[in-house]
Amino acid sequence: MATDLQNPVFTNNSEDVLAGRWGMVIDQDICTGCQACIAACAMENNIPFVGEVDAGYGRSMHWIRIERFWQGTFPEVKMTPYQPVMCQQCHKAPCEPVCPVFASVHSDSEDINLQVYNRCVGTRYCANNCPYQVRVFNWRDYADARQRPELVTLQNQLNPDVTVRRRGVMEKCTFCIQRIRHVEDTAKSEGRGIKDGEVVPACAQACPADAIVFGRVDDPTSKVSQAALTSRGSHLLEELGTLPNVTYLAGGSTK
Amino acid sequence: MSYAAKPLALPRAKEEEHEDPREHLMHDPRPRGEMNDMMMESMHSTTWKYWTATGILAVIVVTCLFYAWYYLIMQGLGVAGVNRPVYWGIFLVEVVFWIGISHAGTFISAILRVLKVEGRRPFTRAAELMTTFGLVQAGISVFLHMGRVWLSYWMIPLPNERGLWPDFHSPLMWDFMAINTYLLCSTMYLFLPLIPDMAMARDRSTGWRKVVYRILSLGFRGTEGEWKNLQTAMNIFAFGIIPVMFSVHTIVAWDFAMASRPGWTSSVLGPYFVIGALHSGMAAVAIVLFLIRSTMKNMKYFLRPEHFDLLGKLMLMVSMAWAYFYFNDYLVSWYGGDKWEKILQAFTEKGPLWFLWYIMLFCNIVVPWAILWNKKWRRTPWLLASAGLLINVGMWLERYIIIPESLTINRMPFTWRLYVPGVEIALTIGNFAFFFLLYMLASRLIPLIPVWEVQEGQESHMLRKIGKANIPTLSDME
Numbered sequence: 001m002a003t004d005l006q007n008p009v010f011t012n013n014s015e016d017v018l019a020g021r022w023g024m025v026i027d028q029d030i031c032t033g034c035q036a037c038i039a040a041c042a043m044e045n046n047i048p049f050v051g052e053v054d055a056g057y058g059r060s061m062h063w064i065r066i067e068r069f070w071q072g073t074f075p076e077v078k079m080t081p082y083q084p085v086m087c088q089q090c091h092k093a094p095c096e097p098v099c100p101v102f103a104s105v106h107s108d109s110e111d112i113n114l115q116v117y118n119r120c121v122g123t124r125y126c127a128n129n130c131p132y133q134v135r136v137f138n139w140r141d142y143a144d145a146r147q148r149p150e151l152v153t154l155q156n157q158l159n160p161d162v163t164v165r166r167r168g169v170m171e172k173c174t175f176c177i178q179r180i181r182h183v184e185d186t187a188k189s190e191g192r193g194i195k196d197g198e199v200v201p202a203c204a205q206a207c208p209a210d211a212i213v214f215g216r217v218d219d220p221t222s223k224v225s226q227a228a229l230t231s232r233g234s235h236l237l238e239e240l241g242t243l244p245n246v247t248y249l250a251g252g253s254t255k
Numbered sequence: 256m257s258y259a260a261k262p263l264a265l266p267r268a269k270e271e272e273h274e275d276p277r278e279h280l281m282h283d284p285r286p287r288g289e290m291n292d293m294m295m296e297s298m299h300s301t302t303w304k305y306w307t308a309t310g311i312l313a314v315i316v317v318t319c320l321f322y323a324w325y326y327l328i329m330q331g332l333g334v335a336g337v338n339r340p341v342y343w344g345i346f347l348v349e350v351v352f353w354i355g356i357s358h359a360g361t362f363i364s365a366i367l368r369v370l371k372v373e374g375r376r377p378f379t380r381a382a383e384l385m386t387t388f389g390l391v392q393a394g395i396s397v398f399l400h401m402g403r404v405w406l407s408y409w410m411i412p413l414p415n416e417r418g419l420w421p422d423f424h425s426p427l428m429w430d431f432m433a434i435n436t437y438l439l440c441s442t443m444y445l446f447l448p449l450i451p452d453m454a455m456a457r458d459r460s461t462g463w464r465k466v467v468y469r470i471l472s473l474g475f476r477g478t479e480g481e482w483k484n485l486q487t488a489m490n491i492f493a494f495g496i497i498p499v500m501f502s503v504h505t506i507v508a509w510d511f512a513m514a515s516r517p518g519w520t521s522s523v524l525g526p527y528f529v530i531g532a533l534h535s536g537m538a539a540v541a542i543v544l545f546l547i548r549s550t551m552k553n554m555k556y557f558l559r560p561e562h563f564d565l566l567g568k569l570m571l572m573v574s575m576a577w578a579y580f581y582f583n584d585y586l587v588s589w590y591g592g593d594k595w596e597k598i599l600q601a602f603t604e605k606g607p608l609w610f611l612w613y614i615m616l617f618c619n620i621v622v623p624w625a626i627l628w629n630k631k632w633r634r635t636p637w638l639l640a641s642a643g644l645l646i647n648v649g650m651w652l653e654r655y656i657i658i659p660e661s662l663t664i665n666r667m668p669f670t671w672r673l674y675v676p677g678v679e680i681a682l683t684i685g686n687f688a689f690f691f692l693l694y695m696l697a698s699r700l701i702p703l704i705p706v707w708e709v710q711e712g713q714e715s716h717m718l719r720k721i722g723k724a725n726i727p728t729l730s731d732m733e
Contacts, residue, residue, distance in 0.1 A: 119409070121409055122401050131665070133670040139332050
């Protein structure tokens with residue numbers, strides 16, 4: 001296989017780790033826009049609260065957002081389906097080659113775009129080059145309880161599997177990589193493969209309408225592959241050729 | 256009806272009759288010693304006005320630049336106006352602006368030296384200093400911009416303890432290399448013609464100045480061999496720095512052109528940025544020369560209206576070239592009809608910041624074209640400097656439109672959001688103050704006019720009396 005010079009590739013040479021492409025399907029027709037996914041994601045991934053002022057100025061740090069639009073002019077206004085947008089985990093991600101310090105890297109074994117917080121120096125080029133605008137930046141030390149006394153007790157609910165980020169660092173949706181790893185480890189110790197539906201990211205777990213389906217897209221029998229292949233499926237900004245791993249279902253009856 | 260007798264041609268204006276058409280050759284040479292003393296006098300004389308101005312600038316630098324920077328580092332970028340989607344704000348505007356300013360110094364000095372344009376002689380030094388001082392501001396702005404500036408050394412192309420190099424795919428790495436190369440080359444290019452002047456100053460000063468000048472003059476004595484080596488080295492650098500100069504701003508443009516964003520992805524952005532750099536840089540040279548001429552002693556001898564005339568012509572030419580490139584860039588995205596480009600253009604021209612676009616076009620095109628076509632106006636230093644100031648306002652706004660304004664619009668309309676600058680305003684003021692402070696200090700430490708170059712020019716161009724006319728002649732020195 002020819003080396004793709006566009007993407008810095010970190011090959012996982014360990015045979016223990018299963019190589020697999022993870023993907024997600026979001027059914028916009030059954031999404032109710034309840035934003036439970038946002039809350040669950042924030043709890044799972046230690047996403048700090050930025051406060052009213054900063055959130056109003058476009059600095060909220062949620063890794064997933066629900067986009068809502070309307071059609072038409074005022075009296076005849078029609079809502080369009082809710083559109084939850086998180087990192088699309090592009091196969092050819094525009095954010096990766098522009099990072100000068102390899103903080104935005106492609107994980108070959110999961111086909112996920114990962115952010116190495118420790119390496120990030122905060123040039124924010126990746127966020128500019130992301131056509132989906134899903135990268136979020138730590139504009140201040142939002143998670144530092146020494147600076148924000150109201151966080152002292154809230155610190156107890158931090159997820160120990162996820163790094164707490166400091167100011168000046170870019171971050172983004174990881175498809176809950178810590179959950180993928182946990183299931184991989186469990187399956188390995190039990191001497192079996194990963195079952196379809198065993199890995200559930202926080203957003204999918206919290207979704208009351210089951211609008212979010214997660215799984216292996218390289219396995220044609222998985223639930224996510226079946227859903228992605230229906231005629232209702234599409235990708236965001238498909239024309240850019242970023243090959244996202246998130247498929248949106250919209251239009252037509254449910255299921 | 257009566258007819259008045261009219262002369263066939265209007266009598267020539269009196270001042271034109273006395274005007275030397277080749278004034279830039281400075282055909283009133285003074286003895287070498289006297290000229291050197293004039294230069295030294297201008298470096299030594301400091302008035303209370305000078306110290307007041309320097310003091311105010313220093314206070315502004317300490318508060319607006321260094322204290323504000325400390326505050327920015329300690330609090331994080333939240334104190335600036337950057338947000339999603341405008342991740343790059345005035346910091347990057349400043350980077351591009353100051354690199355642009357730094358371009359004219361090299362352009363004027365190197366290209367005019369290579370082409371042997373006589374009029375360049377008195378103002379090459381001031382222009383070259385602008386390159387170095389401009390790059391200092393650009394470098395500071397890069398560091399201001401970074402989220403974790405204390406780790407900026409990670410961008411130095413050396414492998415870390417795990418053998419990981421920086422990513423050379425990233426345009427920011429190209430930028431890092433290009434700016435460093437340019438800073439190194441332009442500093443050496445500034446230093447080479449400075450050596451004879453340092454030696455001159457060494458022989459005419461005492462105390463700590465003598466020590467400094469002795470070190471900086473590298474033991475230059477003025478022998479034939481030393482001059483020959485110096486000329487060779489300067490020649491190599493003058494030719495070599497021109498491609499470096501072009502590459503630097505092209506690479507700065509690639510930071511934007513390589514990103515897939517409406518308004519940025521454009522193949523003409525490289526040369527367009529180079530011309531834009533020259534546009535703002537030339538104008539800045541005019542401002543600096545006007546300030547030097549009107550505030551320092553003896554400078555009216557060295558800097559003549561003829562030199563401003565030459566600069567004005569260059570500014571007009573560059574302004575036309577800039578308009579051509581701007582039109583190119585604009586027409587292709589307008590005619591191309593891409594949805595997002597259309598939205599962005601509508602936002603720039605009719606959005607809440609529409610006036611910036613019109614001010615930009617007025618300052619960059621109307622002002623130079625309206626003022627610089629007239630020889631008399633070009634020869635008026637304050638008028639040329641005012642035009643230069645307006646051009647710089649226009650070019651700063653042009654970068655503002657390219658960076659924070661373009662970033663407002665992206666392909667996910669849900670995230671569109673305006674940018675309101677925060678601490679960047681103080682830092683910008685600090686940057687400008689620091690630039691002028693460096694000039695203030697340099698004006699009393701190093702000769703802002705390369706005296707030896709002026710003398711060389713005067714010696715090679717003599718006035719010979721042939722019949723009743725004074726004819727300038729070129730000796731075979733060059």
